[in-house]
Amino acid sequence: MGSLKNQDLKDRVHAWMFDAALPFWGSIGIDHKYGGYVEQLTPDGRVADVEFKRVRVIGRQIYVFSHAYQMGWKPGLELAEHGFNFLTKHAWQGPENGWARTxxxxxxxxxGTADLYDNAFALFALSWFQRVSGRHDAKNWASKTMTFVDQHMRHENGIGFLHWSPASGLRQQNPHMHLLEACLASYEAEPNEQAAVLAKEVAGLFEKKFFDLKTRTLAEFFDEDFKRAQAPDGEIIEPGHQFEWAWILVNLKRLLGIALSDPVRALIGFGEEFGVDQRTFATYDSVWVNGRARSTTSRTWPNTERIKAAVALSELDGIDPSGVFAQSIGYLFDNHLNAKPFGTWIDQVDEVGAPISDKIPTSTLYHVFLAFAEFLRHENGRT
Incomplete structure (x- = not known):
């Protein structure tokens, strides 16, 4: 990866977003026959023949097009509305069952499983669409979603929420993380007590249950009481989630005044020390709690989260993010975003950068677009 100046990075990122990705996904990625968006592409960029659409993907695409509109891409509002109409027409199962999964x-x-992850992304989408459209019905849908989660997805022991209902398997932090992200999006669209209360509750779970400051690690899997699961599951650490939580927590401070600064620094510190290949600058998919690499493969999304974490640390402590920007954006373009058609991605590569993906998942655009939008926001000095 060659050294790139900030202006070169900005030009390259902006061109990928607005000249390639958005026009591609705003045309090929739209299901004009049935509504909504395509779920995935084949490795050569054709629409894959799959029989399902995940609600989380619909939510992510509504977000992307809403944010793109906010950034000045005019087709975004209509494309977001296209997804909003499909989502609200088909996926809501009523106030006791929430949004369907697939x-x-x-x-x-x-x-029809009520999955916290999918409900969180429905809320995230509705909040962003409300923010750019000003539509009162989007606000009402967001409130109904939060009410459903609050009233019907709580764990019976009173600690946190079900990852899906009826629950099975180990408990997970990841859906809670996206619930917090979505609540903050709702609050930013329009300050409201419902979102603030839920956000504060999830932040408390992070501080008391999910994160261990001594080891600087965020666990993925837990027992019923939200204690780390027995090995090996409880020792799995995903650097991408360490970085992602850090960015969300800095937004929590900005919006609600709740400062978890030491955990933010620790999350990023561990991720940088153990989760990044110092030779290639790839962000690993997973490591063990002792820092040893568990998987030296690298999906697109953990690399985007490292970019967002660098923005967060810059805003928290004034630490220059330019080194991380050059490394991770360069790595993405060299190994993931060099796919054809341009504007798509190679979802996962091995430790030498060889592709190991059998599809192009639409869901990844949320990660890349949000990270690149944060990079541009930081570089352009916008708040």
Whole structure:
């Protein structure tokens, strides 16, 4: 990876977003026959013949097009509305069941499981669409989503929320993280007590249950009481989530005044020390709690989260993020975003950068777009 100046990075990122990715996904990525968005592409960029649409993907694409509109890309509002209409017409199962997990191509419910992850991304999408459209119905849908989570997805022991209902398997932090992200998006769209209360609750779970300041690690899997699961599950650490939480927590401070500064520094510190290949600058998919690499493969998304964490640390402590920007953006373009058609990605590579993906998941655009938007916001000095 060659050294790139900040202006070169800005030009390259802006061109990828607005000249390649958005036009591509705003055309090929739209399901004009049935509504909503395509779920995935084949490795050569054709629409994959799959029989399902995940609600989380619909939510992520509504977000992308809403944010793109906010950044001046005019087609974004109509494309976000296209997803909003499909989502609200087909995926809501009522106030006691919330948003479905999976739909058929034409919108029939395939899996009606109430999944916290999918409900969080529905809330995230609705909040962003409310923010850019000003539509009161989007605000009402967001409130109904939070009410459903608050009233019907709480764990019976009173500690946190179900990752899905009825629950099975180990408990997880990741859906809670996205719930916090979504609540903050709702609060930023329009300050409201409902979002603030939920956000504060999840932040408390992070501080008391998910994160261990001594080891600087965020666990992925837990027992029923939110104690770290027995090895090996409880020792799995994902650097991408360490970075992602750090960025969300800095937004928590900005919006609600709750400062978890030492955990932010610790999350990023561990991720930088153990989660990044210092030769290639790839962010690993996972490591062990002792810092030893568990998987030296690298998906697109952990590398984007490192960019957001660098923005967060700059805003928290004034630490210059330019080194991380050059490393991670350069790595992404060299190994993930060099896919054809341009504007798509190679979802996962091995330790030498060889592709190991069998599809192009639409869900990844959320990660890349948000990270690049944060990079541009930082570089352009916008608040």
């Amino acid at each position: 739909l058929s191509k034409d919108g029939a419910i395939l899996d």
